Amino acid sequence: MKKTKQLFAGLILMALGLGTAQAEYTLNLMKGATKVSHDIYDLHMLILWICVFIGIGVFGTMFYSIYHHRKSRGHKAAQFHENTTVEIIWTIIPTLILIGMAIPATKAMMELDDVQESEMSIKVTGHQWKWEYEYLDNGIHFFSSLDEASNKARQVGSGIDPFTVENYLLEVDKPLVIPTKKKIRFVFTAKDVIHSWWVPDLGWKKDANPGFINESWTSVDVPGTYRGQCTELCGKDHGFMPIVVIAMNEPEYNAWVEKQKSAVAAEAGSASKQWAKEELIAKGKSVYETNCSSCHMADGAGLAGTFPAIKASKVVTGDINAQVKLMLDGKGMMPAFGKMLSPVDFAAVVTFTRNGLGNAVGDSIQPSAVQALQSATPGAGKNE
Amino acid sequence: MSAVVAEHDDHHDHGPAKGLLRWVITTNHKDIGTLYLLFALAMFFVGGSMAMVIRAELFEPGMQFVNPQFFNSMTTMHALVMVFGAVMPAFVGLANWMIPMMIGSPDMALPRMNNMSFWLLVAGVLLLASTLFMEGGAPASGWTLYPPLVLQTGKALPFAIFSVHLLGISSILGGINIIATIFNMRAPGMTLMKMPMFVWTWLITAFLLIAIMPVFAGAVTMLLTDKFFHTSFFDAAGGGDPVLYQHIFWFFGHPEVYVMILPTFGVASTIIPVFARKPLFGYSSMVYATAAIAFLSFIVWAHHMFTVGMPIAGELYFMYATMLIAIPTGVKIFNWTATMWKGSMTFETPMLFSIAFVVLFTMGGFTGLMMAVAPADFQYHDTYFIVAHFHYTLVPASVFILMAAGYFWLPKWTGHMYDERIGQLHFWLSVVSVNILFFPQHFLGLAGMPRRIPDYAVQFADWNMISSIGGFIFGASQLLFLYIVINTIKGGTGEKVTGEVWEDAAKHSLEWTLPSPPPYHSFTTPPTVIPTEHM
Ligand code: HEM
Ligand SMILES: [Cu+2]
Ligand SMILES: [Cu+2]
Numbered sequence: 001m002k003k004t005k006q007l008f009a010g011l012i013l014m015a016l017g018l019g020t021a022q023a024e025y026t027l028n029l030m031k032g033a034t035k036v037s038h039d040i041y042d043l044h045m046l047i048l049w050i051c052v053f054i055g056i057g058v059f060g061t062m063f064y065s066i067y068h069h070r071k072s073r074g075h076k077a078a079q080f081h082e083n084t085t086v087e088i089i090w091t092i093i094p095t096l097i098l099i100g101m102a103i104p105a106t107k108a109m110m111e112l113d114d115v116q117e118s119e120m121s122i123k124v125t126g127h128q129w130k131w132e133y134e135y136l137d138n139g140i141h142f143f144s145s146l147d148e149a150s151n152k153a154r155q156v157g158s159g160i161d162p163f164t165v166e167n168y169l170l171e172v173d174k175p176l177v178i179p180t181k182k183k184i185r186f187v188f189t190a191k192d193v194i195h196s197w198w199v200p201d202l203g204w205k206k207d208a209n210p211g212f213i214n215e216s217w218t219s220v221d222v223p224g225t226y227r228g229q230c231t232e233l234c235g236k237d238h239g240f241m242p243i244v245v246i247a248m249n250e251p252e253y254n255a256w257v258e259k260q261k262s263a264v265a266a267e268a269g270s271a272s273k274q275w276a277k278e279e280l281i282a283k284g285k286s287v288y289e290t291n292c293s294s295c296h297m298a299d300g301a302g303l304a305g306t307f308p309a310i311k312a313s314k315v316v317t318g319d320i321n322a323q324v325k326l327m328l329d330g331k332g333m334m335p336a337f338g339k340m341l342s343p344v345d346f347a348a349v350v351t352f353t354r355n356g357l358g359n360a361v362g363d364s365i366q367p368s369a370v371q372a373l374q375s376a377t378p379g380a381g382k383n384e
Numbered sequence: 385m386s387a388v389v390a391e392h393d394d395h396h397d398h399g400p401a402k403g404l405l406r407w408v409i410t411t412n413h414k415d416i417g418t419l420y421l422l423f424a425l426a427m428f429f430v431g432g433s434m435a436m437v438i439r440a441e442l443f444e445p446g447m448q449f450v451n452p453q454f455f456n457s458m459t460t461m462h463a464l465v466m467v468f469g470a471v472m473p474a475f476v477g478l479a480n481w482m483i484p485m486m487i488g489s490p491d492m493a494l495p496r497m498n499n500m501s502f503w504l505l506v507a508g509v510l511l512l513a514s515t516l517f518m519e520g521g522a523p524a525s526g527w528t529l530y531p532p533l534v535l536q537t538g539k540a541l542p543f544a545i546f547s548v549h550l551l552g553i554s555s556i557l558g559g560i561n562i563i564a565t566i567f568n569m570r571a572p573g574m575t576l577m578k579m580p581m582f583v584w585t586w587l588i589t590a591f592l593l594i595a596i597m598p599v600f601a602g603a604v605t606m607l608l609t610d611k612f613f614h615t616s617f618f619d620a621a622g623g624g625d626p627v628l629y630q631h632i633f634w635f636f637g638h639p640e641v642y643v644m645i646l647p648t649f650g651v652a653s654t655i656i657p658v659f660a661r662k663p664l665f666g667y668s669s670m671v672y673a674t675a676a677i678a679f680l681s682f683i684v685w686a687h688h689m690f691t692v693g694m695p696i697a698g699e700l701y702f703m704y705a706t707m708l709i710a711i712p713t714g715v716k717i718f719n720w721t722a723t724m725w726k727g728s729m730t731f732e733t734p735m736l737f738s739i740a741f742v743v744l745f746t747m748g749g750f751t752g753l754m755m756a757v758a759p760a761d762f763q764y765h766d767t768y769f770i771v772a773h774f775h776y777t778l779v780p781a782s783v784f785i786l787m788a789a790g791y792f793w794l795p796k797w798t799g800h801m802y803d804e805r806i807g808q809l810h811f812w813l814s815v816v817s818v819n820i821l822f823f824p825q826h827f828l829g830l831a832g833m834p835r836r837i838p839d840y841a842v843q844f845a846d847w848n849m850i851s852s853i854g855g856f857i858f859g860a861s862q863l864l865f866l867y868i869v870i871n872t873i874k875g876g877t878g879e880k881v882t883g884e885v886w887e888d889a890a891k892h893s894l895e896w897t898l899p900s901p902p903p904y905h906s907f908t909t910p911p912t913v914i915p916t917e918h919m
Contacts, residue, residue, distance in 0.1 A: 026831035026843055029763055044760050051750035059743060062721050066739070070729045071661070077728035081663035090718045091711060098707045101757065106700060108759035113696045154447055154839055162445040162842055169445075169841045188693075193533040194626060196691060196766060200832045204762035207692045209627060210532060211620020214693035231766040231834040233526045235533055236453045239837030303453070305519035305538050333536055 030200050033220050033247070037203030039108045047101060054097075112204060115217045118185035122176070126188070126195025126208035126230070127335060129237035129294060133176050136187075140260045143340060145290055146240045147171040154240060155298065170227040173290065175244035179253035180220050188214040191335060193235060199228030199245055207232055220247040237294045271343040271371060277351060277364040284352025287345045291337070292353075300357030307333075311358040320363055324350055324373050338374055343367035400904065411495035412904060413480045414797075419502050420477030421790075425869065427469030427509065428783075432859055434462035439855035442848050447839050455838035456524035461516065463527035467644070468551045469509045471778065474786050475647040476501075476558050479586050481797065483562065485895035486580045488571025488914075490905040493564035501557035508550030515540035515547075526836060528637070529604065531618040531629050535611050542612070545604045552597040559593035562586055571894075571910040577671070578914055580893050581664065584671050585650030588678045592639045592646070595682075600636040603629060627692055634685035642681045645777060646674060648745075648785040649716060652738050655792055656720055658889050659735035660727030663917050666719040673712035673719075680709050690761045699758045706756035713749050717742060732886075733807035737788035740815045741781055748776030751826070766836075769829025775822045780815070787814070787865060794869070795885045799901040800876030802868050810868065813861035820854025891917035 031041045069075045125132040130145035146154075150169050153160035162168040178184055188197060188208040198205030205228075206216045220226075228243040248256065289298065295307040302309035310316055315323050327350065330336030337346065347367040354361040400406045400415065410416060437458050441449050450458070480498065484491055492498050515522040520538010523529065529544075537544070566587050570579070579587075606629070609615040616622020618629045649670075657664045664670065686694060686702040694702075720742050729735070751773040755761045764770055787810075795801050824847035829835075833844045840848065883890070883899045890896040892915055898906065 026847075027827045029830045030832070040759050040763055043757060044754070044763070047754045047757055047760065051753065055746065055750065058717060058721060058746060062724060062739075062742070065721070065724045065726070066729065069660075069725065069727050070731075072730070075726075075728050077661040078726040079662065080665075080726075082666050082669075083722075086722070087666060087669055087715070091715060094711050094714045098710060102704060102707060105703060105757045105759060109696065109699055109703070112759055112762065113699070156447040156449075156451050158446070160446075162839075163845075167841070169839065193536070194530060198766075198834070200763065204759075205691050205765060209620075209693065212625070212627070212693070228832070229834050229837075233456070233530070233533065233836045235524075235536065236451075236456065238456075239452065239834075239839050305521070306453075306536075 032201040032203050033222050033224060033226060034201070034203055034218055035221070036108070036112055036218070037201060039111065040203045043104055043108055046104065050097060050101065112216070115185050115215045118183045118217055120179075120182060121185045121187060122178070123187045123189070124197055124208060126190035126192075126197070126234065126241075127340075128192050128235050128333070129230075129241040131172075131176075131195075131197070131230075131241065131243060132191075132340075138257060138261075140257065142174050142260075144172045144174045144176065144244070146242060147173050148286075148289065151240070151289070167227070169240065170229070170242045170244070172242055172244045175225070175246045177246045177248060177253065177256050178218075178220065179250050180223050180247045181250075183217055183219045185215060185217045188216070192333070194232050195230050195234045195241070196232035197228070197243060198231040199226050199243055201226040201228075202245070205231050220245075223247050223249055223252075240294070267342055267344070271367040273367075275344070275347065275366060277355070280348045280351035280364055281355050283345070284348035284350070285356065287341065287349040288352055288356075291341065292349065295333075300353070300359075310353050313359075316353050316359055317361055320350070320354065320361075320365055321373060323354075324365065324370060328374055343370045343374070346370045409499070411491075411499050413484050413492045413495070413498065413906070414902070414904070416492075416498050416502050417477045417480030417482075418797075420473050420480060420505075423502075423506065423509075424470050424474035424477060424786075425866070427465055427473070428862070429866070430513070431462050431465035431470055432862065434458045434465065435855065436859050438462065439852040441838055442840070443852040444849060445840055445842050445845050450838070452838045453521060453524055456526075456836065457516070457522040459836055460523050460526055461512075464512060464523075465509070466778075467527065467640075468512075471644045471782050471786070472555065473505055475586075475589075475644070476555075478582075478647065478651070478786075478789055478793075479558075479562055481793070482895060483565055483583055483586060484569065485898060485902060485906045486583050486893055487566065487569060487574055488894050488907045488911040489565065489569035490907055492561055493568050494561045497557050498561055501554045501561065504550050504554035504557070508547045508554060511543055511547040511550065515543050518543065528630075528633055529607065530633070531607055531610065531626050534607060542608060545608050548604045549601055552601040555593050555597050559590035559597075562590040563594075566590075571907065571914065573912075573914045577668065578916065580650075581653035581667070581670055582647070582650035585646045585653075585674055588674050589643050589646045592643050592678055592681070596636040596639045596643075599632060600640075603632040603636065606632075627689070630689050630692060631686065634688045635682070637688065638685045639678070639681040641774070641777070642677060644782050645745075646678065648741070648782045649674060651785045651789045651792075652720060652741055654893065655734050655738045655788055656723050656742075657917070658792075658886050658892055659732065659738075660724050660729050661888065662723060662727040664719070665722035665725075666715070669715055670719055673715045676712040677709060680705065680712070684709065687756060687758075687761070690758045691765050703756060703758040707753065710749065710753050710756070717746055717749070732791070733802075733804060733811055734788045734792035736808065736811045736815075737784045737791065740811070741784045741788065744776055744780035744784070744815075744818070748773055748781060751776065764829060766834055767829035768825045768833045768835055771835050772822050772825035772829060775825070779822065780818045784814070784818075787811075790865070790869065792886075793895075794872050795876075795881045796895060796898075796900045796902065798873050798876070799881060799899075800872050800874075801879045801881050802872040802876050806864060806868055810861060810864040813864070814858060817854045817857035817861060821851055821858050822854070824848075824851045824854075888917075891915050 029041055029044050031038055121136040123134040123136055130143050132143050134141045149165050150171055152158060153162055153165045188206050190208040190210040195208045196205050197208060202218045204216060206214050224247055226245045230238055230241045296302050296310045300310035315326060328338040344367045347365050347370045351364040354363060441455055518540045522540055523537050523544045525534040566583060606617040610617055610619060616624040618624050618626045653664055653670055684702060684706045687706040690699060755764050791807055828844055828847050833840055881900050884896045885900060894911055
């Protein structure tokens with residue numbers, strides 16, 4: 001029985017160590033970067049300590065008894081089997097402890113729930129398997145998906161050691177940028193299935209439900225990069241849709257906003273220019289890798305029974321306009337890419353699929369032609 | 385009337401049917417109990433091997449063995465097989481074997497239905513397992529089967545749903561049978577408040593089962609019509625709401641987790657007094673606490689949904705209600721401790737598993753209490769922290785108690801003694817490895833690792849590797865249990881066991897007044913003396 005004692009002593013020590021050792025090892029909840037996250041951390045520590053003390057009391061009594069009240073030490077069994085006083089005491093004390101916990105918990109809950117008086121709003125839409133961000137105040141709008149280095153390394157049998165990839169699985173191509181010290185309201189929804197948006201340093205997660213809107217808010221004190229992940233199972237690549245939030249001081253944030261706006265203007269210009277087929281194919285390859293390969297596979301072979309192959313597909317080797325239309329509108333689990341991809345990326349990936357992945361149709365399409373088709377099909381690419 | 389009686393008498397002379405057919409057509413509570421227990425043991429290994437696939441893939445970062453879709457199928461099937469194929473059937477098996485013997489009756493009240501409910505279970509689980517080989521793979525949406533994701537399942541969807549229907553019918557029939565038996569077949573003098581705790585907890589569990597299985601069946605049927613018949617219960621585009629499914633599911637799901645723990649409480653309350661050589665402390669408060677937990681289990685479901693976007697009033701209500709469960713749960717734990725207090729304890733394998741149960745279940749209760757606090761759950765939810773929570777409540781709690789029950793009653797069932805040395809070895813290997821397996825998962829969750837992911841960021845690597853090593857040791861150790869079961873059935877240590885098996889056990893419960901192994905029809909004449917030491 002000595003071993004049991006040692007084991008459980010070890011476990012309790014491990015639990016006690018939680019509070020002090022957290023700096024060196026990732027053992028405990030992070031304190032986070034907001035007032036709310038600090039409050040939640042304090043609440044967490046409060047309940048943890050309550051549990052540790054109750055645990056010491058209960059397990060201590062039990063192990064005392066296991067050691068002393070054993071037959072091998074000649075202990076004779078007492079025959080009592082109830083005691084109303086003790087039973088009342090051990091019902092009332094826990095009740096009081098619970099009330100003591102409920103009060104700070106209620107306060108924290110009210111605080112979390114209060115989205116009033118926010119200074120800006122960001123709409124977050126979950127997609128299989130990327131996040132879409134829309135700044136409701138200034139119109140900035142982009143998608144954010146797993147970065148290329150992680151994506152290559154995470155393929156089955158890629159042979160790439162994850163330890164060599166910086167921020168493996170926690171890096172995105174385009175992070176969400178927010179200003180510090182501002183109350184930011186988030187609204188959440190999803191396009192296909194339920195996702196959940198979690199950045200531990202902000203102190204909460206919120207589900208993104210298709211067809212419904214959820215709200216939450218944050219106000220980050222310290223500039224920095226905060227990483228998180230989707231936390232609601234959303235299919236195959238649920239583990240591969242991270243979140244990166246960069247909090248910047250006001251002036252830097254404003255500079256970032258300006259840069260985004262001029263990038264949009266440049267993008268519009270490139271859509272009207274004539275592109276060479278080779279240029280489109282080269283660009284299309286990387287568009288394919290970030291947007292299509294998770295379902296249709298990197299080699300275009302698809303996944304039998306769920307995701308059709310691109311290689312030798314009837315659609316891809318058939319009429320090019322029909323392919324564009326299918327991709328604009330989406331079909332079943334295939335999202336409508338009309339709004340997700342810029343006309344340039346769209347034309348590039350169409351051209352790539354028809355001239356790569358084992359296909360050799362030979363034709364290509366210009367971004368301007370895609371735009372024309374898009375406006376000719378009412379509803380195409382409209383996300384709502 | 386007299387004709388019926390005559391036929392009944394006639395039956396008593398029949399022993400079991402000859403040959404393999406005995407097991408197919410049997411209506412005997414012991415045969416059916418054996419079938420349930422062996423089936424559950426087999427499924428424990430099937431579900432366990434899926435867990436080994438999961439832990440192998442999570443052994444280190446990067447994708448080594450399976451693709452993400454198959455990984456999701458594994459987590460889904462592991463949970464469904466363990467819940468519906470292993471833990472629940474194992475407890476039904478125990479109920480079949482023990483309830484008639486504990487209340488002094490010859491058999492269950494509805495023996496033919498008993499047979500049917502077992503074979504429906506087999507059909508349901510086989511149907512579920514067959515989805516692994518279907519186009520598009522087995523369901524991969526988690527055991528909670530949330531829409532819209534679950535509607536993306538390939539060909540397997542209707543089969544999985546039909547399998548849930550079969551499992552549901554099987555459980556309901558089992559529940560009805562247990563209630564009918566307990567209400568009608570008790571020996572004279574066995575009043576409700578004299579029933580052994582195991583019988584009490586199963587009575588309450590059976591009511592839970594009857595209440596919730598139709599709800600689950602309803603929820604999955606709505607999935608079916610959404611997918612194939614153009615309804616939109618869970619589709620916003622048609623005026624439905626995907627979150628509605630979650631409310632229905634957890635209205636079933638929360639009591640369901642108590643279906644797996646209440647009989648556990650019953651077994652612990654049976655074993656601990658025998659080895660402490662003392663009556664159970666606070667018998668009536670144990671009964672009331674069980675009833676209170678069962679009642680509360682119906683009004684706390686949305687604590688699984690704190691982040692789904694509920695109004696503040698809902699969040700607060702479900703937080704307070706969930707915290708309340710800690711009170712009756714605490715009463716139970718204090719009562720077990722008080723039962724050991726000033727006893728004269730010995731530590732045979734069943735007692736070791738029971739003590740480990742009390743301690744480790746309490747750990748699960750602690751994390752449950754932490755997650756009950758809604759704002760804190762905004763951090764814990766859907767991380768490895770909750771994976772640690774429910775595995776503590778299910779593995780070193782429900783599963784350990786099933787092991788304890790096995791060691792406790794195998795000598796009664798077979799008439800042979802198991803090998804105590806191997807039993808103790810099995811216990812120590814299990815209790816150490818289960819903590820290596822699940823304790824680090826608390827750290828992983830707090831540090832930010834989401835659940836249900838096939839690959840993870842490198843800062844989670846160390847604890848995952850430790851957890852996997854614990855998993856492999858735990859998995860391998862269970863082969864010892866298999867060995868012990870087979871060995872004991874075949875003759876065990878060769879030592880002839882008495883009817884009582886354990887010192888003074890007959891003072892605690894009626895089954896120990898029968899010889900070991902007991903006669904085919906347990907009590908053909910009702911016992912006259914009701915043991916009271918268990919209360
Ligand atoms: C003291 C009693 C308990 C409390 C207060 C409690 C509380 C909770 C809470 C709040 C959650 C949701 C966590 C989340 O998703 O964020 C949860 C999950 C869970 N609990 Fe408990 N729990 C208790 C006991 C049990 C018991 C006895 C069992 C089973 C035998 C159990 C099994 C589960 C399971 C299976 C889940 C996860 C379900 C899923 O999402 O897949 N819990 N518990
Ligand atoms: Cu996800
Ligand atoms: Cu629950």
